[in-house]
């Protein structure tokens with residue numbers, strides 16, 4: 623396994639890019655540590671596949687370098703990078719048995735049969751497919767086919783990185799959570815460097831120790847799931863992660879933050895002198911209904927499991943509060959919203975501008 627470094631990486635599909643917007647990937651500097659479990663998370667079109675193709679060698683970046691353990695591989699073709707990939711759709715040979723499918727990547731590299739058997743049996747046991755080993759792959763369900771496809775990605779112990787590209791797309795929704803936790807467990811057992819590409823926050827947050835969030839060809843934040851939830855570095859991350867996402871409320875700032883003339887107490891000091899569009903960011907989990915605070919009218923009440931989401935019109939802005947089940951007011955009720963101070967952040971032009979007290 624290897625540490626992967628992306629250094630000053632940029633890519634444009636145009637032959638003569640001029641402005642930033644001509645780049646599918648803006649400048650990216652990133653270190654993926656040896657043995658880490660990473661997710662690359664972002665909406666469609668943010669540049670995930672472009673980055674994946676650059677790492678796997680299908681695409682040579684317009685600028686910058688990729689290093690595996692400090693060695694420049696930017697111009698190496700895919701077959702010399704020693705990478706395993708698991709795609710959206712299973713890549714297996716239908717006419718072969720499950721055993722032979724799992725053995726294929728090892729036999730292909732000339733490993734002796736004793737090693738092949740030992741690795742195949744170990745991976746089959748981890749994936750809970752031992753009893754299928756003698757079956758022809760053609761008869762497997764789509765879920766099991768994708769499991770075998772994952773096994774083929776994980777069976778070699780000498781790869782630099784295993785990359786998963788939206789691997790649960792074909793999996794039945796009720797089995798998704800099972801495979802998600804299986805993958806996490808597999809990472810802990812095989813200790814390979816893994817990169818998991820997805821637009822689904824639940825998949826990213828359950829699998830990865832570190833999540834790289836991308837938007838419009840840029841990395842907007844790298845952090846643990848807790849860091850992304852607690853201190854989104856950008857309003858995009860606040861909005862994209864969480865259900866419902868962070869409340870983002872336009873405000874003024876002249877030494878103190880105000881929403882429509884009402885003072886808002888921030889978590890701590892503001893960095894520099896804000897010069898740009900200012901907004902308050904507060905997660906619905908830290909907004910409570912109260913006797914004092916910002917006046918609001920309840921516009922919608924939705925039960926979500928053990929909590930209730932109360933949507934309000936607060937001085938002309940939509941603000942969600944997540945409260946305990948059973949404590950919700952009726953739609954149309956007049957109330958006030960209180961923000962938990964240590965969770966009330968200021969954003970300037972989308973970027974976090976406050977520090978904790």
Ligand SMILES: Nc1ncnc2c1ncn2[C@@H]1O[C@H](COP(=O)(O)OP(=O)(O)OP(=O)(O)O)[C@@H](O)[C@H]1O
Nearest residue numbers: 635636646664665666667668669670671672673821
């Ligand atoms: N072969 C190509 N030629 C020109 N532009 C491309 C090409 N591939 C991707 N793009 C553009 O580059 C940007 C990033 O696309 P990319 O496919 O990397 O995003 P993504 O996050 O993987 O999206 P998706 O999940 O939909 O595949 C998009 O604006 C896309 O239109």
